Amino acid sequence: MAVRHFLTLNDMTTSELELLLDHASRLRKEWREGKVRDSLKNRVLAMIFEKSSTRTRVSFEAGMTQLGGAALFLSPRDTQLGRGEPIEDSAIVISSMVDAVMIRTFAHDTVEKFAAASSKPVINALTDEYHPCQLIADMQTYREHRGSIRGATVAWIGDGNNMCHSYINAAEKFDFHLNVACPEGYEPDQAILDAHRDRVTVVRAPEEAARGAQLLVTDVWASMGQEDEQKAREKAFSSYQINPALMSLAEKDALFMHCLPAHRGEEISADMMEHSSSVVWHEAENRLHAQKALLEFLILNRLD
Ligand code: CP
Numbered sequence: 001m002a003v004r005h006f007l008t009l010n011d012m013t014t015s016e017l018e019l020l021l022d023h024a025s026r027l028r029k030e031w032r033e034g035k036v037r038d039s040l041k042n043r044v045l046a047m048i049f050e051k052s053s054t055r056t057r058v059s060f061e062a063g064m065t066q067l068g069g070a071a072l073f074l075s076p077r078d079t080q081l082g083r084g085e086p087i088e089d090s091a092i093v094i095s096s097m098v099d100a101v102m103i104r105t106f107a108h109d110t111v112e113k114f115a116a117a118s119s120k121p122v123i124n125a126l127t128d129e130y131h132p133c134q135l136i137a138d139m140q141t142y143r144e145h146r147g148s149i150r151g152a153t154v155a156w157i158g159d160g161n162n163m164c165h166s167y168i169n170a171a172e173k174f175d176f177h178l179n180v181a182c183p184e185g186y187e188p189d190q191a192i193l194d195a196h197r198d199r200v201t202v203v204r205a206p207e208e209a210a211r212g213a214q215l216l217v218t219d220v221w222a223s224m225g226q227e228d229e230q231k232a233r234e235k236a237f238s239s240y241q242i243n244p245a246l247m248s249l250a251e252k253d254a255l256f257m258h259c260l261p262a263h264r265g266e267e268i269s270a271d272m273m274e275h276s277s278s279v280v281w282h283e284a285e286n287r288l289h290a291q292k293a294l295l296e297f298l299i300l301n302r303l304d
């Protein structure tokens with residue numbers, strides 16, 4: 001069977017994604033009940049991080065250990081990847097020794113090149129263009145609180161970045177509508193918008209995007225790699241904050257999510273993390289469960 005990768009949500013069908021979320025919720029429940037599971041005994045995940053991480057690293061590493069396997073943290077500083085060994089050569093060698101590879105990097109092209117040469121599943125753990133692992137956790141979280149997201153309106157407030165692109169993919173896969181509110185010049189990628197024209201509406205005013213939505217989501221104004229733009233972005237995004245006033249325009253029981261890390265006083269007001277609509281801690285924990293389900297799917301080809 002051809003090796004499956006998870007570089008974007010488009011690498012799975014809607015029905016596979018739905019089964020994955022069911023399985024992730026089951027894993028969450030079993031883990032919270034203290035049940036031991038060793039489905040990935042003796043399996044190894046290689047984790048290549050070219051950017052910082054808290055949630056992604058901890059969830060993948062803890063997830064592998066909890067399922068009886070192990071994870072290797074590989075930083076380009078300490079491997080030949082950082083000294084110019086070709087990605088393809090690294091992919092052939094690393095994938096010959098482990099059961100799956102997770103990569104967090106800059107250019108999306110890097111994970112595509114790695115995957116093309118890899119004999120084992122490759123997981124995109126964030127590129128400049130997409131962050132699909134966060135989306136499976138977000139979709140699991142929405143379901144656990146409100147049931148199916150089908151037919152809902154989701155409001156993305158802020159930068160048309162990697163998270164926003166993955167929300168556009170999710171709108172297609174999970175059948176919801178995405179309102180994106182962003183300043184001029186910070187829109188999502190035009191090709192991605194064009195491919196999902198009927199799923200996405202781009203507006204300028206956050207209020208317009210939020211009105212009547214069932215879920216409000218945001219992310220940092222300056223992503224990793226854009227540190228030099230922080231000041232300019234603070235200016236451009238100053239009116240793009242999720243706060244209780246914006247939340248009050250959404251549906252009465254709307255949820256608030258953020259992939260974290262959050263910058264209080266910038267994309268969210270200081271009180272949003274603990275706002276009654278906020279499910280951010282549940283969302284963060286679900287990275288663990290959603291990715292354990294993903295690892296079982298990619299390594300064992302099972303979704304139950
Ligand atoms: N949300 C997320 O991916 O967090 P980290 O950057 O801490 O991994």
Ligand code: NVA
Pocket residue numbers: 126161162163219220222223224259260261
């Ligand atoms: N858009 C953010 C997400 C962090 C999880 C970044 O790329 O830095």
